[in-house]
Structure formats: C-alpha cells, structure tokens
Amino acid sequence: MRSQRNISLVCSHCEGKAGDVIVGGVLDLPAKAMHAKLVCYMNEQDDLRKLLLREPRGRLE
Incomplete structure (x- = not known):
C-alpha cells in the first residue's frame, strides 16, 4: 500500500526528552508568531x- 502523505522529520533527544521536528511535507501557516501557528494547528x-x-x-507521552 502506498502512503498518501510524506512528512519529513528530524528526531532529536535532549536530556532524556525525545522530540520530532517537522522539516518538510507540511504547509506553513501564515501567522506572525510560532504561538499563533500552534494555536491554529491545535x-x-x-x-x-x-x-x-x-x-x-x-x-504517546
């Protein structure tokens, strides 16, 4: 089965906390601040x- 969506991630690990940073495959939202983008995505x-x-x-954390 083929995927309908490709998302590029960079996986990071800092002081025991793992996280993913999206670097491609998702359109940028036209907001002035990162907090506004977060609220829009939520x-x-x-x-x-x-x-x-x-x-x-x-x-799942």
Missing part, C-alpha cells in the same frame, strides 16, 4: 499531531 489541524503521536513508531 484548533484546525489536530489530525497532524495525532498522526505523529499514534503512528506505528509514535510517542
């Missing part, structure tokens, strides 16, 4: 967060 596109947390190698 309110309108929460499926992206759920995809990254629940995919076969996701991190």
Whole structure:
C-alpha cells in the first residue's frame, strides 16, 4: 500500500526528552508568531499531531 502523505522529520533527544521536528511535507501557516501557528494547528489541524503521536513508531507521552 502506498502512503498518501510524506512528512519529513528530524528526531532529536535532549536530556532524556525525545522530540520530532517537522522539516518538510507540511504547509506553513501564515501567522506572525510560532504561538499563533500552534494555536491554529491545535484548533484546525489536530489530525497532524495525532498522526505523529499514534503512528506505528509514535510517542504517546
């Protein structure tokens, strides 16, 4: 089966905390500050967060 969506991530690890940084495959939101982008994603596109947390190698914390 082929994937319908490709998202590029950089996986990081700092002081025991793992995290992923999206570097490609997701359109940028036209907001002036990162907090505004966060709020927009939380309110309108929460499926992206759920995809990254629940995919076969996701991190439920």
